Amino acid sequence: MEREKVQPCVRVAGPIIVGGGPSGLATAACLAARGFPSLVLERSNCIASLWQLKSYDRLRLHLPKRYCELPMMTFPAALPAYPSKEEFVAYLESYAAAFGVCPVLGEAVESAEYDEASTLWRVSTSSAEGNREYVSPWLVAATGENAEEVIPEIGGLPDFQGTVAHTSRYRSGEEYRGKKVLVVGCGNSGMEVCLDLCDSGARPAIVVRDTVHVLPRGALGWSTFGLSMWLLRWLPVQAVDRLLLLLARLLLGDTAHLGLRRPKVGPLELKAASGKTPILDVGTLSKIKSGHVQKQCCVGLQVFPALKRMTAKGAEFVDGRTEEFDAVILATGYRSNVPSWLKEREFFSERDGLPRRPFPNGWKGERGLYAVGFTKRGLLGASLDAQRVAQDIERCWNSEIGQ
Incomplete structure (x- = not known):
């Protein structure tokens, strides 16, 4: 009662969904299709804020659009196989409109906890209008795996005299034209940023600390991902991995001498075990080959091993090499922020959120708690979980009214 005197308390008829990205929209749409209302809370001033506010200009879907559709709505047929970020955002806006999903924007969730006395979830928020509390029997965490930037601790980085930016602030290589840029991180984003820098007249280098699988984005008229999904219908994962690696060797050659050593575990098996996504090459590898041949890196892209430390003018690497750089871009990814606001420690891990x-089986917790967008399987995994959550809430709803 004391909390309700301090801030307005709103009883929500359906589930509270935290996050207005693809996961939250998909969950709300699946509920709406079954006739159930929901409340979507989004801290930013737009839906899909990661795509709209924190992505580079040339970003496209890394997988074909058919594998990135949300439940019950396909992409427009006229769109290319790999839609741009603007096309994807337009799809999400049309999706929300089609299912009547209207997120409350600019409403940041500060905490969410289960109240044993009322058997309700209490969600406290802040916005420009002030603080508010929402209560509901159901809570869906849909902020996803990519809610907060990962900024690693790198020795000497505070002493570096050049510019430092996370990829969430990177828009185009034009602002780095003519500069030597060190990209730290070799996932799909890091590789694509390097390609953009090369195309924009910058002189990039990339840090590849661990082993990594590089696969062609497409082959034999198929997308590599689509081919993998088809093969998995008939063959075990290890057999499909062997075929993918053979295809990569034929189309891309041996990458080890370029500084891109492959893991001992195959790409699909590694993805299932650790969530580590293979790199789907969109042209970066040819730049690396050029940089390998032209040692001064006047063209192309150099590969360096793990960083030892940053210096005032550049970087020192674990193999003893030193190099000067004008800028550093941290392509070090994102992480879940659930532990910062959800007061629950049994379902979600405090370590990685x-x-x-x-x-x-990671979509359902206890006492009406759910998770969507944490499968490490992209939009396809989020869509599957959204449908499961809506089905389960419908089942609970019907059981409570005796149907």
């Missing part, structure tokens, strides 16, 4: 139960 992900459900403790592995896929496909």
Whole structure:
């Protein structure tokens, strides 16, 4: 009662969904299709803020659009196989409109906890209008795996005299034209940023600390991902991995001498075990080959091993090499922020902010708590979980009214 005197308390008829990205929209749409209302809370001033506010200009879907559709709505047929970020955002806006999903924007969730006395979830928020509390029997965490930037601790980085930026602030290589840029991180974003820098007249280098799988984005008229999904219908994961690696060797050659050593575990098996996504090459590898041949890196892209430390003018690497740079871009990814606001420690891990139960069982917790967008399987995984959550809430609803 004391809390309700301090801030307005709103009883929500359906589930409270935290996050207005694809996961939250998909969950709300699946509920709406079954006739159930919901409340979507989004801290930013737009839906899909990661795509709209924190992505580079040339970003496209890394997988074909058919594998990135949300439940019950396909992409327009006229769109290319790999839609741009603007096309994807337009799809999400049309999706929300089609299912009547209207997130409350600019409403940041500060905390969410289960109240044993009322058997309700209490969600406290802040916005420009002030603080508010929402209550509901159901809570869906849909902020996803990519809610907060990961900024690693790098020795000497505060002493570096050049510019430092996370990829969430990177828009185009034009602002780095003519500069030597060190990209730290070799996932799909890091590789694509390097390609953009090369195309914009910058002189990039990339840090590849660990082993990594590089696969062609497409082959034989198929997308590599689509081919993998088809093969998995008939063959075990290890057999499909062997075929993918053979295809990569034929189309891309041996990458080890370029500083891109492959893991001992195959790409699909590694993805299932750790969530580490293989790199789908969109042209970066040819730049690396050029940089390998032209040692001064006048063209192309150099590969360096792990950083030892940053210096005032550049970087020192674990193999003893030193190099000067004008700028550093941290392509070090994102992480879940659930532990910062959800007061629950059984379902979600405090260490990484992900459900403790592995896929496909990480979507449902206890006492009306759910998770969508934490499968490490992209939009396809989020869509599957959204449908499961809506089905389960419908079941609970019907059981409570005796149907």
